[in-house]
Amino acid sequence: MSVLVTGGAGYIGSHMVLALLDAGQDVCVIDNLTTGYRWAVPEQVSFIEADVGDKGAVRQVIERHDVDAMVHFAGSIVVPESVSDPLGYYHNNTVNSRSLIECCVETGVKNMIFSSTAAVYGTPAVSPVTEETPTDPISPYGASKLMTEWMLRDTAFAHDFNYVALRYFNVAGADPEGRSGQSNPAATHLLKALMRTALGISDHMKIFGRDYETRDGTCIRDYIHVSDLIGAHLAALSYLRDGGESGVFNCGYGHGCTVLEAIAAVERVLDQKINVVDADRRAGDPPELVSVADKARSVLGWTPKHDDLDVIVQTAYDWEKILNARVDAAE
Ligand code: UDP
Numbered sequence: 571m572s573v574l575v576t577g578g579a580g581y582i583g584s585h586m587v588l589a590l591l592d593a594g595q596d597v598c599v600i601d602n603l604t605t606g607y608r609w610a611v612p613e614q615v616s617f618i619e620a621d622v623g624d625k626g627a628v629r630q631v632i633e634r635h636d637v638d639a640m641v642h643f644a645g646s647i648v649v650p651e652s653v654s655d656p657l658g659y660y661h662n663n664t665v666n667s668r669s670l671i672e673c674c675v676e677t678g679v680k681n682m683i684f685s686s687t688a689a690v691y692g693t694p695a696v697s698p699v700t701e702e703t704p705t706d707p708i709s710p711y712g713a714s715k716l717m718t719e720w721m722l723r724d725t726a727f728a729h730d731f732n733y734v735a736l737r738y739f740n741v742a743g744a745d746p747e748g749r750s751g752q753s754n755p756a757a758t759h760l761l762k763a764l765m766r767t768a769l770g771i772s773d774h775m776k777i778f779g780r781d782y783e784t785r786d787g788t789c790i791r792d793y794i795h796v797s798d799l800i801g802a803h804l805a806a807l808s809y810l811r812d813g814g815e816s817g818v819f820n821c822g823y824g825h826g827c828t829v830l831e832a833i834a835a836v837e838r839v840l841d842q843k844i845n846v847v848d849a850d851r852r853a854g855d856p857p858e859l860v861s862v863a864d865k866a867r868s869v870l871g872w873t874p875k876h877d878d879l880d881v882i883v884q885t886a887y888d889w890e891k892i893l894n895a896r897v898d899a900a901e
Contacts, residue, residue: 572596573807574637575680576622576670577644578615578859579606580800581743581757582685582796584750586641587611589800598635601626601644604699605754623666627672637682639807642670645715647855648758649689652711659800663714675729683721683803686735688792688859690716698860701737701818708854719818726816728863734806736872739792739822741799743882744889750890751796752784760829761793761882764836765890768845775844779831779851790830790858792822793887795876805870819870821876822861832879865883 573852574589577583578599583606590597591612598616616635620627622644631637638790641876645663646652652659667684674682689712690705707713742761746752752762780787802821827835833844866872876882 572598572635572639574631574635574640575599576640576642577601578604579603579608579610579617580643581752581754582799583643584610585745585796585800586643586803587615588745589797589804590703591615593804596635598631598637598856600631607753607885610750611746621666623661623669623816625669625673628670629677632673632677632679637677637679639683639810640670640674640679641683641803641807642667643685645685647711649709649711652709652714653854656710659710659714660717660773663711664717664721667718671721671731673726674729675725680731681807682731682733683806683810684718684722684733684735686715686719686737687712688737688739688820688822688861690719690737691859694858694859697790697822698862699820700862701820702715703864732810732814732816733808734816735800735818736799736806736821737818737861738799739794739820739859741796742793743795743797743876744885746797746876746881746885748888748892751886751893753893760791760832761886764833764844764883765886768836768840768842768887769890769894771894773845775845776849777833777846778849779856780848781851784828784859786828786830789855790826790828790860792824792826792860793832793879793882794822794874795882797870798823798874798876799811801874802866802870802872803842805866805872809870814869814883816885817865817869819866820861820863822863823863824863825880826858826860836883838901839880840887
């Protein structure tokens, strides 16, 4: 019995692989390495470099490793890119997910955990949002993920197959043991931009809009430490293996901070000033996106352990330093 992790060489997937190994589980990874790194997957893990849309490769892994559960991270995640390349996003996120779900049905894999996103809510009329808040994605990225949720729902209705779709809020931070983190230099997320500025890799970071109707004019997000997000996946895995019902779950802490509060936390934790410049609003940014995540706690039994912005900042910084040292050593 083993767990197949798609996208296991990426930011969140690599943390899942480490957590499964820590828990003594058998794990195998399929990743096409477009945004992931081979070194992010420990040597003892079976690694298949292939596209998740390659049904032959996926079926072979499932059969060879006696896979009973799939954790599906592989996909494209850049919202503006999804606007300029919608068909690419529907291919990578929706068509390839359909192919994986079909592989599960055909080979008898009964459990799937899917990386969904708070982007399915679009610009919600209410905050915080529950799983019952109407979905109304405003980007092809959000739509591509929501369509996969629908395919999972309908497949679970028709077949002996169960799923948990986790709607991620803003994932940040890195493995507290320094084994993995956000390694993609092209990542544009707030914490990544802040760390790159703190280390002098970037000269400054931009604040995208100070004129929102929030407590200080900047956008509010529910930042969740990547290790807690992985904790929700582990809880979902046990839940599904124990016969739990399919469902959709928010993954956040249920409270948010503004961009300025995040900058202040970085300055406090690192004891250094961050060079910021004001910039225009970024298209498609909702003013506030905060979860109600009670369902994951009560149904999956998830208990977050790192609900602390300072811990997110410190672990993100420690990882960025490790990455930076590697780049320096390679040059
Ligand atoms: N943000 C910012 N500067 C940056 C990156 C992000 O001001 O360099 C803001 C962004 O406008 C949003 C918040 O930080 O309000 C979180 O953005 P991020 O890209 O991290 O995640 P998103 O919420 O878009 O998924």
